[in-house]
Amino acid sequence: MFKRITCTRIDGGQIVRDAAGEAPAAIFVNGRHLTTVILSPGGFQDFITGYLYTEELIRGVDEIESVRVEENRISVLTKNPFRRGSVKKTILSGCGGAVSYIDTQKLPSIDSDLTVSVPEIAAAVAALPAPGMLDAVALVSGGRIVACSEDLDRHNALDRVIGRGLRDGLDFSRTLAVGTGSATSEMVRKCLVAKIPVLITTGPPTALAVKIGEETGLCIVGSAGTPEMAVYTHPERIAGISA
Incomplete structure (x- = not known):
């Protein structure tokens, strides 16, 4: 997934660094x-x-x-x-x-009674691979990571873990997706198709992602793992907080 590349430092001299493959x-x-x-x-x-x-x-x-x-x-x-x-x-x-x-009337909607706690969110974010050149996405069920993948694009990483979940017979309605970067409308759509009820990202969501999530029942948590963490849609899915 990485290649060793020789490059020239800006202050002179050669150095070998990792470069992500694509x-x-x-x-x-x-x-x-x-x-x-x-x-x-x-x-x-x-x-x-x-x-x-x-x-x-x-x-x-x-x-x-x-x-x-x-x-x-x-x-x-x-x-x-x-x-x-x-x-x-x-x-x-x-x-x-x-x-x-976007026509949210034509998108799937979430029908799940899953709730998660703030400590569960913190543990899931902490279990993600350390930030680096790739985006990471994980599926969490029952407090443990059941699928995790990294890719140049977080949408691809989400497809990878959904694919792994399908092959393993995972019940997506009992999982949450946790990823690096911002939650986008495309990530929201993929979660809706898979019936994943909670999407958590380390960055803030886009305005369009919030709009779709609100209208389809998807809970979106942004800036997770930072002091700016907030629940943008359907806070009733997060145990122990009030809207």
Whole structure:
């Protein structure tokens, strides 16, 4: 995931430093090009499972017939070979894909009685990998991390842990997602598709993420692990605090 790179210090002299690897990967579903993504190398099986699920191209791992990973290409065959699809990113960033303007009436809503405590939030954030060149996302259930991944992009990291959860038969309605960086509308959408009721990030959420979370039942906690930690939506899911 990292490569040793020789560079020149600004004050002179050579130094060797770690540089995060990145791999462009074209995703083909049933022989048709879906999109191209930039990923951290490795762990493509978890990523593609979570990605196809959060893009609502599959409803579970049992709909995947096969996955073939080649250099710069991930080819997926589903049990329905005629299935077509397109990416459903709420906000288009980078190249490829199609914009889907926000209509919360068409998004899934959260139906879970899960509540978490402030100490549980603190423990989950503390268990994340130390801040570095990659974003990290973890799924926590019953007070323990059940899936954790790092990637250049926190949205990819979220897909990776959702994919791992699907492959492990995890009940997402009893989990919370914890990640580095800010909560975005795209992270919110992915949590809604997976029925994850609580999203916690070390940075503040975007205004659009808050709007969607409020209208769909998702609890969003921002700036976790800092004195600025706050509950932005559905504080009733956090035990021991009042709105």
